[in-house]
Amino acid sequence: MTEQILIVEDEFIVANDLKLILEKAGYKVCGIAASVVEARELIQQHKPGFVLLDIHLKGKTTGIQLAYELREQHIAFIYISANSNQQVLEAARATEPYGFLVKPFRARDVLISLDIARYRHKHSLEAGLRQEAILHEKLQTIATQSGGVMEKLLQAIRILQPYLPADLMLVSKTDVQDDRVQLSGYLRIGFDEYQWLGSDELITITGLSQSEWAGIQPNANKHFVPAWRNEEAFNTVCCEDPVTNLLAETFGQHSLLQFPLEVDEIHSSIITMYSRKPDAWHAGHLALLQRMKAELATIIDDGKASPNRYAANGIPKTNPVTPAVAKNKAGFEGIVGNSHQLLRVLDQVSQVAPLDTSVLILGESGTGKERIAHCIHLQSSRSAMPFVKINCAALPPTLIESELFGHEKGAFTGALDRRIGKFEQANGGTIFLDEIGEMPLELQVKLLRVLQEKEIERIGGQAPFKINVRIVAATNRNLEQEVAEGRFRLDLYYRLNVFPVILPALRERREDIKYLAHHFALLASRRNNRHFQGITPAMMTELEAWHWPGNIRELENVMEQTVILNAEGRPLALKRPLNTGILPGAGQGLNAAPFTQAQSLTDIKKIQDETEREYIISMLRKANGRIRGEGGAAQLLNLKPTTLESRMLKLGIRKENL
Structure with a gap:
């Protein structure tokens, strides 16, 4: 191995242990530095290919400050630290490290992390050079063509x-x-x-x-x-x-x-x-x-000698009318809006989708993380292969390992047949791990090994086997805070956080609300066999002023309910305040009296039951009458099938109602 490695670590025992591990594996260690000052001297003298870098060092200058210098010199580095303070993590992440080793670590962890860092560094440089070569070629073609x-x-x-x-x-x-x-x-x-x-x-x-x-x-x-x-x-x-x-x-x-x-x-x-x-x-x-x-x-x-070199020569002078849907780009179907926050996300997706790197999608609940993950898959070279979704929060800890990795027949009580896990089902394609922040710590270790070694082992299996899966993960949690509080592994966080995509909350892209509202109202009207007549200005004003704690999902539900509760043939108007769960006048048409405190509890209960009945019916229609299974009404309502059937019986909902 030709690369020289510099160890920047002020704890002698840790530094010496690292030196022995690396030299035994065939690496050449060019030195050990206990401070940034010493590290700079060794870097200038030896020009190392990699640096193992502690964050807290002797002296006033930290490893994070040195990391910026390493990045400017195109030297790959891996952090080694036991510190998990959130503020430190945020600062470390900004330096874009190639990995993170948590003390104490095994020799195998060090070598695997270094192999991954070497691979990423080499391929990131190669990918960057290839991308620039393509950019040069495309720009040269533009420069030489007519127009x-x-x-x-x-x-x-x-x-x-x-x-x-x-x-x-x-x-x-x-x-x-x-x-x-x-x-x-x-x-x-x-x-x-x-x-x-x-x-x-x-x-x-x-x-x-x-x-x-x-x-x-x-x-x-x-x-x-x-x-x-x-x-x-x-x-x-x-x-x-x-x-x-x-x-x-x-x-x-x-x-x-x-x-x-x-x-x-x-x-x-x-x-x-x-x-x-x-x-x-x-x-x-x-x-x-x-x-x-x-x-x-x-x-x-080009053409600067012309007195009117900026004259439109077949240039489309478009009107400043903004499209509601990014429909001109394949792979973004159903993405609605044109705010600069959303456009930045779409740019990031276009940039990372063709690559094979892991992606971490961050954002509040209801911001569309699953849809963005699907867009990444559709625009990748794996688009013809499976896109497998799993919600880590929806599975009990006792089942999630079997769900992810599968099991052999007889592996445990009740394992009557071999089960193929989600990773194996996604082989060749993409696996979407939603709510990754909910994954138990003991399973995080196994997921880290999958990411590092590209292999899995079924429960009860005899040996691991290789898989080829791209991982896209998502969470609404602050993973840096989860790491700081000991609920999420630091090394797994850095392994997943290769390319973070942060989705804005709906309140941060208010200019998109009108487009989303029309989009969801139109879809709901079609599902309920109604003619969409638009949205009243008063309702739109309220929609744009609301802070949307439930984000896009909340807006979709509001538009669904509004379509149900409004009379046919008129523009949609809100039938309830957005800050309450009670829907006054539900099912009573546009002339329904507003809710007052004088109404009896019986009246309120009647309103709630009628509203719930209408909403369940709309979800059943959306699911084509199916209650159970993928895409069934129970899943759409986030209820157990038995609970939904019980509510249907109580509310008098029968198939003829659909």
Whole structure:
């Protein structure tokens, strides 16, 4: 093994133990450092391929601070620590380590973690090089083809979007003969949809006159250097530059990335990318632009001799009307909305889906984690293979191991036949482990071995066997807090958290509520054989103002109930306040009297029973009359089949009601 390994650990016994383990396995240890100062000297002297790095070291500088330096030098590192403080974990995660070893550890744990880190580091570099080679090739093709400059720029933006997450991209060009800047580009209005913005469009949208627009523009782009500006730095730019301030206020932008494509004595070409996210940009984005500079400069400057080089040459001038569904992209069916928070998630999915890495989906209950997991599967090379789902919270601890890994006949009392587990069923495809935070600690150890060694063993089996499964996990819990409180293994967390996708809560993407409400109302109307007549403005106002603790799932249920409770042939109106579970006037039509405290308990009970009856009937219709099994009404209602049958009998629900 040619890589040299540096151990940065201030506990001599731990460091020496690691050295013996590594040397016995054939690795060369180039040194042991007890502090960051010592580590820097050894790194400069030996240029190690890997570093085993403790977080808490002698001196003022921590291992986390050294980790940022290692990342800049493209040196892979694995944390070794017994500390599980949540704040420390958050800081460590931000450095993007290649693994995490928890003290005390076995020799086998060290070697497996190192093998995984070597594999990930090698393939991440190779994958990065392959991706960049593809980007170069695509941009070169765009640069050499016929068409107007803005048409080519649009194609380039679409290719670069997963890597440069811009919500607004503008090109400014200045000639020495012209004392004004020509500004034009594209505003992102949906997934893979952009609106072209020239000077006329910018003047119209910002509401300025021609003279006002000319008055706020700088005379030239001089003394410009590549830079990114997040949060406070962006606010400073807004105070100094009236154009940036105007764009920020008009389009809701909160950070920018600027890069000169060409600056000389005759003219300058500068590309500026804006984002609604306040911390969108980092040095890696600037480095990518630098490597793509030649191709982008050719695209931007194509036809610069033409007096009207930004004239639309077959460029679609789309109206600023936002699509409700990301329907133009295969694999995102049913994803509704166009908020920048959702678009960022879709960009991440597009980026990670073709790879084979593990994905951890984080978000509150009801935010659509399962649907996003399915999108990842559909856009991967495994799409033709099984997508197997399992809810870790729905299985008792005594059954979950058998459910995941299977068992042999006679492995335990009641094991009358061999059972094929979920991992084996998903072989070649994707397994979705929902609510991974609920998994018992003893089973987390076995899952970690599956992730590390790519093999499983049935309960009662004679030997393990290899499997080829991609793991997508999800949870609504704060796993860092779970780790800190001892309920989730730190090494498993880091092994799953290779590519985290964080889903926003519905209250964080309020601009999507109207689209989701119409979407769910239309679906519910079709299921109940009703004609959808729209939603009243008063109801929409209430929907957009509500904080949605149950997120998208809660909104879907509200729209289902509203369709049931409203009379046919009229726009939908809320029949109950959103902050109560009682539905006044259910089943009594639009003229139902509002609930008051004077109503008797019998009346309230009658209202509740009638509402429950209507809702159960709607779920039975949705399940085509089936109560049990996958997709049955009991599953949709999250009830036991026997409980549902009991409620149906009590409420007088029979098949003829359907």
